[in-house]
Amino acid sequence: MNVREPKLIPxxxxxxxxxxxxxxxxxxxDLAAVIQESLLAFDLPVKGKTVxxxxxxxxxxxxxxxxTHPAVIAATRECFLRLGAAQVLIGDGPAMDRDTEAIxxxxxxxxYAGPLARVFVDLNLDDVARVVLxxxxxxxxxxxxxKSALGVDFLVSMPKLKTHxxxxxxxxxxxxxxxxxxxxxxxxxxxxxxxxxxxxxxxINAAARPDFAIVDGIVGMEGNGPIQGAPxxxxxxxxxxxxxxxxxxxxxxxxxxxERVTYLARAGTLLGHVKADKIQQLGESIASVRMPFAVxxxxxxxxxxxxxxx
Amino acid sequence: xxxxxQFLRTTQLADGSWxxxxxxxxxxxxxxxxxxxxxxxxxxxxxxxxxxxxxxxDWPRDTSAWQRFLARFSSQNEVHPINxxxxxxxxxxxxxxxxxxxxxxxxxxxxxxxxxxxxxxxxRRELATGMLYDRICPGGGWNCGNPRVYGVAGEPLVVPTVxxxxxxxxxxxxxxxxxxxDWLARCVASIQGGSSLALxxxxxxxYGRQWPSDAPRLRDLYERNAFLDSVQATALSxxxxxxxxxxxxxxxxxxx
Numbered sequence: 001m002n003v004r005e006p007k008l009i010p011x012x013x014x015x016x017x018x019x020x021x022x023x024x025x026x027x028x029x030d031l032a033a034v035i036q037e038s039l040l041a042f043d044l045p046v047k048g049k050t051v052x053x054x055x056x057x058x059x060x061x062x063x064x065x066x067x068t069h070p071a072v073i074a075a076t077r078e079c080f081l082r083l084g085a086a087q088v089l090i091g092d093g094p095a096m097d098r099d100t101e102a103i104x105x106x107x108x109x110x111x112y113a114g115p116l117a118r119v120f121v122d123l124n125l126d127d128v129a130r131v132v133l134x135x136x137x138x139x140x141x142x143x144x145x146x147k148s149a150l151g152v153d154f155l156v157s158m159p160k161l162k163t164h165x166x167x168x169x170x171x172x173x174x175x176x177x178x179x180x181x182x183x184x185x186x187x188x189x190x191x192x193x194x195x196x197x198x199x200x201x202x203x204i205n206a207a208a209r210p211d212f213a214i215v216d217g218i219v220g221m222e223g224n225g226p227i228q229g230a231p232x233x234x235x236x237x238x239x240x241x242x243x244x245x246x247x248x249x250x251x252x253x254x255x256x257x258x259e260r261v262t263y264l265a266r267a268g269t270l271l272g273h274v275k276a277d278k279i280q281q282l283g284e285s286i287a288s289v290r291m292p293f294a295v296x297x298x299x300x301x302x303x304x305x306x307x308x309x310x
Numbered sequence: 311x312x313x314x315x316q317f318l319r320t321t322q323l324a325d326g327s328w329x330x331x332x333x334x335x336x337x338x339x340x341x342x343x344x345x346x347x348x349x350x351x352x353x354x355x356x357x358x359x360x361x362x363x364x365x366x367x368d369w370p371r372d373t374s375a376w377q378r379f380l381a382r383f384s385s386q387n388e389v390h391p392i393n394x395x396x397x398x399x400x401x402x403x404x405x406x407x408x409x410x411x412x413x414x415x416x417x418x419x420x421x422x423x424x425x426x427x428x429x430x431x432x433x434r435r436e437l438a439t440g441m442l443y444d445r446i447c448p449g450g451g452w453n454c455g456n457p458r459v460y461g462v463a464g465e466p467l468v469v470p471t472v473x474x475x476x477x478x479x480x481x482x483x484x485x486x487x488x489x490x491x492d493w494l495a496r497c498v499a500s501i502q503g504g505s506s507l508a509l510x511x512x513x514x515x516x517y518g519r520q521w522p523s524d525a526p527r528l529r530d531l532y533e534r535n536a537f538l539d540s541v542q543a544t545a546l547s548x549x550x551x552x553x554x555x556x557x558x559x560x561x562x563x564x565x566x
Contacts (some may be wrong), residue, residue, distance in 0.1 A: 101503040101537055101538045101540060104538065116535055117539065122538060128331055144334065183331075184338070185330075190408065224462060
């Protein structure tokens with residue numbers, strides 16, 4: 001197996017990152033056109049490669065507010081194939097509900113993306129390989145991670161734009177919890193909570209660095225996310241090849257200060273850029289799409305105004 | 311079958327537990343399932359006894375005396391109100407109690423003969439049974455183990471509900487069991503996954519109830535997407551459709 005070994009580069013040595021914000025009012029738009037145009041803003045090395053779209057499938061979702069929308073996933077898959085990718089897989093390892101098939105069917109992914117045989121990977125049940133963690137942010141020394149995520153050429157994190165009742169927000173970095181296999185660590189993946197959610201997010205993202213992030217914020221979730229919050233029609237898709245910068249931008253769109261999200265502040269030292277002056281915003285401006293998200297009392301400090309923001 | 315049993319025998323760790331994958335060096339929740347499986351073969355008594363001892367000695371960390379003392383001062387008590395006097399089992403050692411691994415351990419312990427049960431196993435069963443009833447969702451059924459978070463009732467899920475009901479099937483008349491079975495029966499018609507449907511069928515029939523006439527058929531779900539190539543869903547379907555006398559010992563009703 002060809003395991004990806006991305007390098008960790010201190011943020012001060014990294015060039016500025018680019019993040020594209022697109023205004024998309026609903027899921028009935030020509031999403032493939034919007035996504036294709038956005039991906040072309042980046043020189044993505046995917047020709048002839050295998051791409052894994054790591055979606056955010058949390059649970060049965062009749063209102064369509066909890067999981068990455070299947071229309072976004074299907075359109076993204078189509079775009080990467082157009083860009084010359086040899087294979088575009090879709091995968092996730094839901095944290096609470098063991099019946100991944102039921103979730104995938106409930107969100108109607110098959111209707112949007114076509115037959116899922118040899119396309120969808122249940123990362124909870126995939127074959128695993130041992131990964132020694134080099135960042136030591138948490139007390140975890142190693143993790144067994146799915147070979148489909150480790151061996152892929154290009155990994156795309158595709159979360160939903162949501163608040164989170166333990167971490168503050170759940171975006172492309174937190175979404176990578178879903179590659180930790182339930183078969184080894186359970187449902188939920190409680191060992192990560194005992195290791196410290198904020199620190200475990202860093203370890204996992206340093207071990208299996210997503211190459212790109214696409215955040216489904218067309219309809220997000222505010223309040224008691226990631227499951228029991230309220231729908232928030234935000235009307236955006238956010239793209240970037242620096243997931244930290246993408247998440248920082250999403251926070252600003254949500255009216256939250258990314259520097260105050262514990263794991264994002266730490267990620268900003270090693271994995272990517274949080275500071276606004278290190279992120280080149282393309283497409284819509286943050287101010288034009290900003291839509292303040294309600295947060296739980298515990299995270300009220302995230303939404304207080306920060307001087308010099310933007 | 312013989313190769314499968316041999317695989318389990320050779321992958322047991324020295325401390326009696328089983329790892330989730332052969333490469334791992336520490337045991338976890340699958341130990342209960344391995345014991346349960348080898349109990350059925352009848353010729354792995356030593357391995358099963360070692361596994362059951364590991365299970366009985368594996369205490370979750372969240373309900374240790376120290377953690378319970380710390381919990382008195384935690385704001386999480388209001389966020390996530392559960393009774394930590396009860397103790398079950400976690401997915402991995404030294405974490406928290408959850409519904410499914412607790413159910414698996416209870417089933418493994420109940421199937422063991424008295425000669426292979428560690429001395430503390432009866433106490434563990436009492437605590438774990440109490441933990442399952444403490445974690446029931448307000449309207450019946452179970453999710454992974456969070457019946458209420460931030461004042462909002464947790465939504466039950468089919469899979470943990472089935473395993474909890476199977477672990478507690480010796481108390482068929484308890485109101486919690488009846489409420490949960492009613493919930494399960496109501497949601498059967500809308501089940502969209504092979505694993506959930508197969509488990510629901512096993513559970514409903516284990517309680518002697520009639521399988522709802524409007525339930526989807528496993529065959530139809532399989533033909534839709536081949537269960538996404540899930541070995542687990544396929545195996546559970548075989549159990550649901552086949553002879554189950556070796557799978558679940560018949561329940562003896564216990565006083566509630």
